[in-house]
Amino acid sequence: MKKGENAVTIQTAACHRDIVTVENVSFSYEQQQVINGLNFSIKERDFVGLIGSNGAGKTTLLRMIVGLLKPEQGKISLFGEPVSRFKNWERIGYVPQKNSFNPLFPATVREVVLSGLYGRSKLFSRITKAEAAKAEDAMHAMSIEDLAGKRIGQLSGGQQQRVFLAKALINNPALLILDEPTVGIDAETQEGFFHMIRHMHQHHNITFLMVSHDMDWIRSYLGQEPVQMNGKLKFYVKHSHELEDCVENDLTHSLKDLRKSMDRRASFVV
Amino acid sequence: MEIITTEFFQRALIGGLLIGITAPLMGLFLVLRRLSMIGDTLAHVSIAGVALGFLINVFPIGVGLLFALAASFAIEKLRKAYKTYAELSIAIIMSGGVALASLLFTMGRGFNVNVSSYLFGSIYTLGNEDLLVIAIVTIIVLVAVKIHFKELFLLTFDEDAAAVNGLPVKYFNIMISILTALVISASIKIVGALLVSALLTIPAACSLIIARSFRQTIITVIVIAELAVIAGLVMAGVWNLAPGGTIVMLLICMLILLLLVKRGFKI
Numbered sequence: 001m002k003k004g005e006n007a008v009t010i011q012t013a014a015c016h017r018d019i020v021t022v023e024n025v026s027f028s029y030e031q032q033q034v035i036n037g038l039n040f041s042i043k044e045r046d047f048v049g050l051i052g053s054n055g056a057g058k059t060t061l062l063r064m065i066v067g068l069l070k071p072e073q074g075k076i077s078l079f080g081e082p083v084s085r086f087k088n089w090e091r092i093g094y095v096p097q098k099n100s101f102n103p104l105f106p107a108t109v110r111e112v113v114l115s116g117l118y119g120r121s122k123l124f125s126r127i128t129k130a131e132a133a134k135a136e137d138a139m140h141a142m143s144i145e146d147l148a149g150k151r152i153g154q155l156s157g158g159q160q161q162r163v164f165l166a167k168a169l170i171n172n173p174a175l176l177i178l179d180e181p182t183v184g185i186d187a188e189t190q191e192g193f194f195h196m197i198r199h200m201h202q203h204h205n206i207t208f209l210m211v212s213h214d215m216d217w218i219r220s221y222l223g224q225e226p227v228q229m230n231g232k233l234k235f236y237v238k239h240s241h242e243l244e245d246c247v248e249n250d251l252t253h254s255l256k257d258l259r260k261s262m263d264r265r266a267s268f269v270v
Numbered sequence: 271m272e273i274i275t276t277e278f279f280q281r282a283l284i285g286g287l288l289i290g291i292t293a294p295l296m297g298l299f300l301v302l303r304r305l306s307m308i309g310d311t312l313a314h315v316s317i318a319g320v321a322l323g324f325l326i327n328v329f330p331i332g333v334g335l336l337f338a339l340a341a342s343f344a345i346e347k348l349r350k351a352y353k354t355y356a357e358l359s360i361a362i363i364m365s366g367g368v369a370l371a372s373l374l375f376t377m378g379r380g381f382n383v384n385v386s387s388y389l390f391g392s393i394y395t396l397g398n399e400d401l402l403v404i405a406i407v408t409i410i411v412l413v414a415v416k417i418h419f420k421e422l423f424l425l426t427f428d429e430d431a432a433a434v435n436g437l438p439v440k441y442f443n444i445m446i447s448i449l450t451a452l453v454i455s456a457s458i459k460i461v462g463a464l465l466v467s468a469l470l471t472i473p474a475a476c477s478l479i480i481a482r483s484f485r486q487t488i489i490t491v492i493v494i495a496e497l498a499v500i501a502g503l504v505m506a507g508v509w510n511l512a513p514g515g516t517i518v519m520l521l522i523c524m525l526i527l528l529l530l531v532k533r534g535f536k537i
Contacts, residue, residue, distance in 0.1 A: 066434045101428055105302060106478055106487040115427060118420040120436035127420065151482045167431075216396030 017044040018080055020065060020205045027060055034060055038074070044174075045240035047128050047201050047208040049218040050203035058211040059097070062179055066094055067207070080173075089119055093168030093176045098161065098183060103153035109163050110148040113138055116167035137174030138166040141258040142196075158189035165196075176200075178210040190214070194221075194253045200258070202243060273507040282393040282460075282513065283503055286406045287400055290461050291501040292453045293410060293455045294491035295415060297470025298477070299446055302313045308345060309470035313463040315341035315367030319457065320388050321374035330388075331403060331455055338451035338520065343365065350507045391462030391514035393503070407456040409450050418442070423484055461514035469495060472521040479528045494524060514515055 020042040027035045034057035043046050050059050063069040065076055067083045078086045091118070114135045117127060134151055139145045142162040147155060152163060161181055168176060171253075182190045194217050212218055222236035229235070273279050300308050319337030323330030341363050347360030377459050378420050388397065415422065425432045433439045457466050477490035502517030 053354070068430055068433055087436065089434060092434065094431065094434040096428065096430055102302070102304075104478060105427060105429060106481050107423070108483040111423070111484050112427065115420070115424045115431075116435070118424045118432075118435060118437070120438075124417065124438075210400055242367065 009080055018042075019044055019046070019078070020209065021075075021077045021080075022061075022065070023075045023077075025061075025064065025071040025076060027057065027064065027069070027072050029060075030263045034231065034232055035071075035233070038233075040230075040235060042175075042207060042209060043240055045201075045205065045207050045243060047222060047238040048210070049222045049236040050209065050211045050233065051213070051215065051218060051226070051236065052231075052233045057260060058233065059179060061233070062177060062209070062211060063111075066092065066177060087120065088159055090121065090171040091174045093171065093180055095164045095168045095178045096177070097179045098157065098164075101152075105152060107152055108149055109139065109144060109152055109155070112152050113166045113170060116170040119171075129166075134170050135166075141169065142166040152232035157185045158191075158193065161185060161193060173206065175207045175209065178208070178212075179212050180213060182212065182214060201238075204258070207240075274504065277392045278396070279503070279507055281396045281398075281401060283500070285393060285396045285404050285460055286499040286503055286513075287496060289453070289457045290495040291492055292408050293457050293466070294409045294471040294473035294495040295411065295488065296446070296450045296453045298474045298491050299422060299426055300450065301471055301474040302399050303429075303476075304446050305360075306471050307357060307364070307467075308342070308450065309454060310467035311345065311360050311364040311367065311517055312338040312341050312451055313458060313466040314364050314371065316451075316455045316458060317368035317388055317463045318367050318374055319455075321371050321378060321385075325374055325378040331400070331459065334458060335451060335525075336456035337367075341449060342447035342451050343444075347445065353422050387462075389462050389464050390459050390512060391458070391465065393460045393513045396459060404456045404460075406527065407452045411453060414445060414449060418445070422446075461517060465514045465518050468518040468521055472518070472525055473498075476521075476528050479525075479532050494521070498524065 018041055020038050021104075022038055024046065025035060025038045026033070034055070040062070050061065060069060064071050065078070067086070070084075075196070076083045079091065081087075085154060107195050114127065114132065117131055118136070132253075136145065139148055142165055144159060144162050147159060147163075152160065155163065165181075171175060181197075182193055185193065194214070197208070197210070200206055218236050222238045225236075226234035227237045297309060300306060306532060316334035316338040317340050319334035320330040322337070323333035326333075331346045348362065352358045379472075383500055384392075421437055421442060424437065425436065425446075429439060454466055454470075455494070459470060461469055471495040473491035474487075477487045481487035481490045498517050498520040502520045503513055504518040505511060505512040505520075
């Protein structure tokens with residue numbers, strides 16, 4: 001789908017909620033200021049692409065947003081609540097950098113995908129059959145159901161990336177955070193991956209925050225110029241009102257359709 | 271063969287079988303989190319505790335446990351201070367433990383403490399009290415792992431992901447430290463402080479070769495450890511060998527065998 005094709009009537013009714021707000025946030029490593037007085041917000045169904053050279057603070061910012069790092073100054077809110085008091089982590093899908101896991105780890109694809117469900121609310125309860133079925137749906141949506149019983153380390157980089165995406169999608173998240181999802185993946189697989197991401201952005205109720213090195217794709221989808229800069233960080237944004245609709249979409253239902261609708265686009269086959 | 275029917279041998283077998291469940295289980299979590307050396311370190315430190323126990327005449331294994339707990343917290347703290355050199359903290363605390371143990375044992379020379387029974391184990395001298403401690407530790411470990419199996423899996427697989435899912439990572443790290451300290455101080459009398467680490471890590475090393483899923487891995491570590499414990503105790507009893515050493519050598523033999531078999535299949 002080319003840009004502009006979907007510029008029908010613009011109705012932003014349900015798309016004005018704040019998903020992430022960053023207010024006056026600063027962070028430094030050993031006196032080296034990386035992020036300085038950053039202000040920005042992500043609205044529902046926005047797609048934010050974050051670009052910057054090594055050490056620009058991309059991952060630092062992501063880690064602050066998901067609560068793994070505390071900002072030295074300023075305030076970050078998720079869905080209108082300060083990160084430190086935020087409890088609904090099921091609403092956030094996080095795909096960390098690929099090198100953060102050990103390829104020798106003895107776990108199957110199914111076990112990894114299912115672990116996306118293991119949050120605070122499930123601390124003392126068992127995983128029910130209905131919940132386990134979500135893992136099958138998520139794997140199906142990512143076309144990795146045939147790999148379910150394989151050990152994660154035996155998969156190719158592109159396949160592993162889709163396992164992590166399935167793990168992040170299993171909770172039907174409203175916000176998907178991706179940290180350099182295509183590093184170490186060949187060009188063809190990368191293209192399929194971006195295709196899938198774009199499809200999910202346009203047809204599902206998901207807000208995206210993605211760190212990437214892929215300038216070409218970011219520019220082609222999010223626009224030529226960054227809407228904001230902070231130090232060496234550049235923010236590229238496709239706002240939700242540029243999309244054709246803003247309806248609530250139930251991803252649990254549409255996880256099943258996701259694969260179908262993508263299969264129709266022949267380019268997404270690995 | 272009549273040694274197998276003796277009471278001290280049966281007590282040894284029960285103790286060995288129980289430790290054969292818990293040690294490789296906790297060891298697996300340590301190995302997967304790249305903390306294999308922690309077992310060794312805690313064991314060396316708890317030896318210092320055992321020595322102190324003899325010196326002040328308090329239940330030695332209990333004091334050893336307190337020392338192991340303190341050491342595991344110290345490691346966790348140091349691990350944060352030297353983030354990228356986590357093993358540095360382990361080396362420091364391990365040598366500190368040995369130094370302290372040697373000091374305390376020398377001070378307590380008059381008490382005629384049998385040092386080597388704690389360094390190399392003395393499974394045949396297990397008393398009812400020891401067995402009770404081992405049984406309680408086994409129950410605690412099994413219940414904790416059963417209740418939090420999912421969380422321990424995610425924490426071991428990706429600590430950041432666990433935190434982003436909203437899991438209380440700190441609480442689970444403390445839990446793993448405490449369980450490990452418990453298991454180690456309970457195993458010292460069985461395989462000895464110098465060999466505890468083998469029972470924690472070698473079964474995990476074996477299962478990494480053969481198991482595909484995490485569930486399989488857990489079953490495999492326990493089966494391998496139990497095989498080694500049973501066969502090792504019987505062989506040691508019949509041929510009058512050192513039990514701890516025999517168990518560990520059997521584990522290493524199994525590891526080599528598995529590596530060879532795997533190679534054979536690959537070619």
